Amino acid sequence: MGDKIEQENLPVVRLDRQLKYQGNILKIYEDTVVANGHEAHWDYIHHDGAAAVLPVTDDGKILMVRQYRNALDRFTLEIPAGKLDEPDEPKVECAYRELEEETGYRVESQGKLEYLMSLNTTVAFCDEAIDIFVAHHLIPSKQHLDEDEVINVEAWELKDLEDLIYSGTITDGKTIAAIMAYARKYRSTDKRDEALS
Structure with a gap:
C-alpha cells in the first residue's frame, strides 16, 4: 500500500x-x-476559452439553440455559447455577445448576466474552460449569425429539458451542467421569481 x-x-x-x-x-x-x-x-x-448563457424568458422557459455540429454529424440542442474573440476577453462580455448573436435577444447590460458556474469541457486532453451565465429580463433584438451558421431558437420548459438529458437526447456537456445547476438553484417558483425581480 x-x-x-x-x-x-x-x-x-x-x-x-x-x-x-x-x-x-x-x-x-x-x-x-x-x-x-x-x-x-x-x-x-x-483552446482560448469560451462563455455560455442560459437565457430565461419572463414565463420561465429556457431559450435553446438547435444547430448542426460537424464533429457529431448531427443537429444538437444546446444553450447559446461561443469562443472568446481574444484570449483575454472577459467571459461575461463574450456571453453577452453570444446571447444576442445566437438567440436574437439581449439583456440591458452585462451586469444583468448572473454567473452560474465554470467548467472544463474535456480535462483529459484539452484546456477549454467555459464560464456559464444566466440571463433574465430578455429584450428582443435580432440574431447576428456567422455566414456558415444555421441556428434555430426554441423555448423549452425546464422539466422537458431534464427529460431530454435523462433520455440521452441532450449530450452536450456544458448544456447538461448548466441546466442541472440552474434546476438545482432555481427549482422553486419563489427562487425564480426572486431572481426575476
Missing part, C-alpha cells in the same frame, strides 16, 4: 511541447513527459 501511494505522488515533468497543428480555434500539441518515472507522449489541445 505504501509503495502505491509513493508512486501516485510522483510528479509529472514536461520535457517538451511541440505544436503539431494550428486551426481556427484549436492548437494541437504533442507533449513529452515523464510520468511515474516513464517517458510518454501525450496529446494536448489548447
Whole structure:
C-alpha cells in the first residue's frame, strides 16, 4: 500500500511541447513527459476559452439553440455559447455577445448576466474552460449569425429539458451542467421569481 501511494505522488515533468497543428480555434500539441518515472507522449489541445448563457424568458422557459455540429454529424440542442474573440476577453462580455448573436435577444447590460458556474469541457486532453451565465429580463433584438451558421431558437420548459438529458437526447456537456445547476438553484417558483425581480 505504501509503495502505491509513493508512486501516485510522483510528479509529472514536461520535457517538451511541440505544436503539431494550428486551426481556427484549436492548437494541437504533442507533449513529452515523464510520468511515474516513464517517458510518454501525450496529446494536448489548447483552446482560448469560451462563455455560455442560459437565457430565461419572463414565463420561465429556457431559450435553446438547435444547430448542426460537424464533429457529431448531427443537429444538437444546446444553450447559446461561443469562443472568446481574444484570449483575454472577459467571459461575461463574450456571453453577452453570444446571447444576442445566437438567440436574437439581449439583456440591458452585462451586469444583468448572473454567473452560474465554470467548467472544463474535456480535462483529459484539452484546456477549454467555459464560464456559464444566466440571463433574465430578455429584450428582443435580432440574431447576428456567422455566414456558415444555421441556428434555430426554441423555448423549452425546464422539466422537458431534464427529460431530454435523462433520455440521452441532450449530450452536450456544458448544456447538461448548466441546466442541472440552474434546476438545482432555481427549482422553486419563489427562487425564480426572486431572481426575476
